[in-house]
Amino acid sequence: MSVATDILQPSVKTANETVKMSGRNVSVHYGEKQALFDVDLDIVANQVISLIGPSGCGKSTFLRCLNRMNDTIDICKVSGEINLEGQDIYDKAIDVVELRARVGMVFQKPNPFPKSIYENVAYGPRIHGMTRTKDELDEIVTSSLRRAGLWEEVKDRLDQPGTGLSGGQQQRLCIARAIATKPEVLLMDEPCSALDPIATAIIEELIDELRENFTIVIVTHSMQQAARVSQKTAFFHLGKLIEEGPTEQIFTNPHHKKTQDYITGRIG
Amino acid sequence: MQIWLTLLVVIAASGGLFYTGRSRALAITNGDATTLHSKPAFHGGMLLICGILPAAFVFLVWTFVSRYFADASVASLLGEEFKALTELEQGAFLRSAFGFSQSQNIGDVTAVELTAIEGYRNFYNFSNLVVQLIMAGLVIGGGYLAWRQIRVDLRARQFVEGAVSAALIAASGVAILTTLGIVLSLIFESINFFQKVPFFDFLFGTHWSPQSAFEGVGSEATDRNSEVFGAIPIFAGTLLITTIAILVAAPIGLMSAIYLSDYATPRVRAAAKPILEVLAGIPTVVYGFFAALTVAPFLRNSGEAVGLSVSSESALAAGLVMGIMIIPFVSSLSDDVINSVPQSLRDGSAGLGATKSETIRRVILPAALPGIVSALMLAISRAIGETMIVVMAAGLSANLTANPLEAVTTVTVQIVTLLVGDQEFDSAKTLAAFALGLVLFCVTLMLNVVALRVIQKYREQYD
Numbered sequence: 001m002s003v004a005t006d007i008l009q010p011s012v013k014t015a016n017e018t019v020k021m022s023g024r025n026v027s028v029h030y031g032e033k034q035a036l037f038d039v040d041l042d043i044v045a046n047q048v049i050s051l052i053g054p055s056g057c058g059k060s061t062f063l064r065c066l067n068r069m070n071d072t073i074d075i076c077k078v079s080g081e082i083n084l085e086g087q088d089i090y091d092k093a094i095d096v097v098e099l100r101a102r103v104g105m106v107f108q109k110p111n112p113f114p115k116s117i118y119e120n121v122a123y124g125p126r127i128h129g130m131t132r133t134k135d136e137l138d139e140i141v142t143s144s145l146r147r148a149g150l151w152e153e154v155k156d157r158l159d160q161p162g163t164g165l166s167g168g169q170q171q172r173l174c175i176a177r178a179i180a181t182k183p184e185v186l187l188m189d190e191p192c193s194a195l196d197p198i199a200t201a202i203i204e205e206l207i208d209e210l211r212e213n214f215t216i217v218i219v220t221h222s223m224q225q226a227a228r229v230s231q232k233t234a235f236f237h238l239g240k241l242i243e244e245g246p247t248e249q250i251f252t253n254p255h256h257k258k259t260q261d262y263i264t265g266r267i268g
Numbered sequence: 269m270q271i272w273l274t275l276l277v278v279i280a281a282s283g284g285l286f287y288t289g290r291s292r293a294l295a296i297t298n299g300d301a302t303t304l305h306s307k308p309a310f311h312g313g314m315l316l317i318c319g320i321l322p323a324a325f326v327f328l329v330w331t332f333v334s335r336y337f338a339d340a341s342v343a344s345l346l347g348e349e350f351k352a353l354t355e356l357e358q359g360a361f362l363r364s365a366f367g368f369s370q371s372q373n374i375g376d377v378t379a380v381e382l383t384a385i386e387g388y389r390n391f392y393n394f395s396n397l398v399v400q401l402i403m404a405g406l407v408i409g410g411g412y413l414a415w416r417q418i419r420v421d422l423r424a425r426q427f428v429e430g431a432v433s434a435a436l437i438a439a440s441g442v443a444i445l446t447t448l449g450i451v452l453s454l455i456f457e458s459i460n461f462f463q464k465v466p467f468f469d470f471l472f473g474t475h476w477s478p479q480s481a482f483e484g485v486g487s488e489a490t491d492r493n494s495e496v497f498g499a500i501p502i503f504a505g506t507l508l509i510t511t512i513a514i515l516v517a518a519p520i521g522l523m524s525a526i527y528l529s530d531y532a533t534p535r536v537r538a539a540a541k542p543i544l545e546v547l548a549g550i551p552t553v554v555y556g557f558f559a560a561l562t563v564a565p566f567l568r569n570s571g572e573a574v575g576l577s578v579s580s581e582s583a584l585a586a587g588l589v590m591g592i593m594i595i596p597f598v599s600s601l602s603d604d605v606i607n608s609v610p611q612s613l614r615d616g617s618a619g620l621g622a623t624k625s626e627t628i629r630r631v632i633l634p635a636a637l638p639g640i641v642s643a644l645m646l647a648i649s650r651a652i653g654e655t656m657i658v659v660m661a662a663g664l665s666a667n668l669t670a671n672p673l674e675a676v677t678t679v680t681v682q683i684v685t686l687l688v689g690d691q692e693f694d695s696a697k698t699l700a701a702f703a704l705g706l707v708l709f710c711v712t713l714m715l716n717v718v719a720l721r722v723i724q725k726y727r728e729q730y731d
Contacts (some may be wrong), residue, residue, distance in 0.1 A: 067619065069615065069618065069619060072614070072615070072618065074533070074534070097621050097622070097623050098621065099621075100618060100619060100620065100621035101620070101621030102621075104619060104620060104621075105615075105619035105620075106619075107612060107615060107616060107619070109612055111610070111612035111613055111615070111616040112616075113613060113616065113617070113630075113631050113634075113635070114613075114631075114634060114635045115631075115634065123617070123620060123622075123630065123631075124620040124621065124622075127620070127621070127622045127623075127626050127630070128621060174616070177616075177620065178619070178620065181620055181621060187619075
């Protein structure tokens with residue numbers, strides 16, 4: 001994977017970091033069962049943060065708290081505080097629709113709508129009324145597809161169904177669809193787990209480019225991927241945030257034994 | 269008594285065959301069943317099939333053909349008095365004699381009849397004994413032949429599996445053949461009808477009054493009948509009522525499906541869905557008098573209040589109630605279809621900041637559209653074929669009108685009125701019912717085919 005090796009994270013300068021989102025004492029219950037225990041985590045603007053940990057450790061649950069996707073699950077109760085630029089997103093006054101426009105999401109399995117490629121990308125701008133003219137919409141669709149690295153492959157068949165693309169193309173289409181609404185934060189839930197290594201490399205490269213404009217939170221099972229794409233890494237285990245810090249430090253000099261065990265493959 | 273005895277014998281024979289086969293299979297392995305290619309039960313099954321199947325086949329064939337032999341043998345017993353009768357009368361005579369021979373109490377009969385009755389009894393007493401012996405022989409013979417086959421490496425499992433699949437094919441064959449039979453009878457009777465009334469006069473004529481049909485033959489009858497069997501008014505009536513029904517059922521059914529699948533909490537859904545489905549369980553005759561006694565007077569009164577003349581039997585009343593009747597079809601099927609749209613699409617849309625109704629309008633409904641269309645098609649064919657409501661609420665007069673406030677009649681109602689009462693079975697009037705039935709069948713078949721095509725064509729759009 002030569003593409004991926006040269007996008008290792010640069011050393012992070014602590015001074016320039018502004019906190020985009022922050023979680024304080026975040027706990028999540030699914031009915032009787034507690035899935036997340038008092039998580040405190042800061043997400044820094046224009047950085048990529050990886051959430052790693054074994055299956056069922058709560059990393060996806062935490063990710064889904066960040067744009068309140070858990071609201072759709074009836075038995076799920078979230079407590080604690082999650083701030084987006086200092087504003088509690090679980091506050092009564094917050095419009096969840098607007099929140100999700102600001103905090104977009106890309107899912108594990110590519111889920112293009114059964115519409116044309118163009119309509120898939122235009123979906124968000126249309127529902128949010130972001131454009132005045134057809135030209136503006138065309139412009140957003142084109143630039144989103146370009147930035148998702150899909151433009152060259154689909155520019156001649158924008159009217160064909162998005163479901164007809166390959167898995168990797170579908171996932172890039174979903175990323176294009178997510179960035180077309182111009183979110184501030186992009187949540188990615190194992191975006192490469194259904195993809196082959198080549199498609200994965202393309203998406204990892206893309207993530208690194210997107211960091212310029214977006215804050216990205218990515219859940220991944222692949223520690224190599226976390227090491228390649230992220231500046232910060234947070235390790236979850238059994239619903240608790242064990243350790244977080246600069247990716248380099250987590251992978252080379254973890255403070256906790258559990259983190260050490262996980263990244264060396266002894267648990268998980 | 270007889271039937272229980274027969275059943276007992278069959279069960280005993282089956283059990284005996286199965287047990288024999290199983291023990292034989294066990295015996296040849298000296299108790300180590302693991303060396304067998306097929307498990308002992310398969311050997312038992314094979315014996316059972318080889319023994320019972322030929323005997324059952326003989327029994328079936330005999331059931332169908334025995335009457336012919338019986339009739340022939342009895343006819344040969346009878347003298348000149350019987351031979352003097354016409355062929356039809358002979359048949360009737362034999363039928364009544366056969367009927368008497370089956371009952372204990374024959375009462376007063378003539379000598380000829382008594383001869384015939386005795387003839388039937390003797391024939392069946394003798395022939396049934398012979399057939400039973402043949403069947404017993406087949407059971408034992410078939411069982412023995414199979415028994416001799418049993419070896420360690422006998423492919424008994426394949427044999428039994430083959431028999432099972434044959435049984436399954438036969439079962440589906442019954443349904444298909446029955447359908448075929450019904451369709452063929454429709455077609456043949458319709459052809460008879462179209463010999464009396466020209467096809468195009470029937471299909472495109474605008475005057476329908478079968479009561480004034482001319483019974484008879486010759487060109488006069490044809491001329492007369494081609495004028496009174498114009499089916500356009502009743503097709504139009506069917507179309508009008510069906511349209512009203514769909515206009516009621518489609519929006520209400522669809523919206524309740526959307527509510528049930530995406531808005532209702534699980535508890536509401538668990539309560540509401542069965543209640544909606546109860547609607548499908550109400551007998552249509554109940555809907556019929558609901559339409560005739562409640563809805564129609566209500567419509568007439570409200571019509572009067574605003575100065576409209578509404579007939580007391582109106583297309584509107586029948587259509588409204590029929591629409592209510594088919595709501596559960598639309599809502600239940602659409603609910604299933606909407607539910608089967610993957611959750612990932614809902615999540616994807618919600619993750620982009622779409623509201624629930626935007627998600628439903630722009631993603632869920634387009635994705636579920638093929639299924640919804642086919643649900644509607646099925647509801648339409650149900651509405652077209654519905655009879656009871658229209659019989660009671662829409663009236664019998666074949667008006668050619670598009671005004672839903674007037675009485676109209678439908679294809680199904682006309683079939684009922686044509687066939688009810690004392691009728692000559694070969695008159696143009698009764699045969700018209702078959703022609704109407706054929707048209708109805710063709711239309712609903714077409715709708716169903718289109719519905720299934722639509723489902724198939726677009727099914728793999730998502731997932």
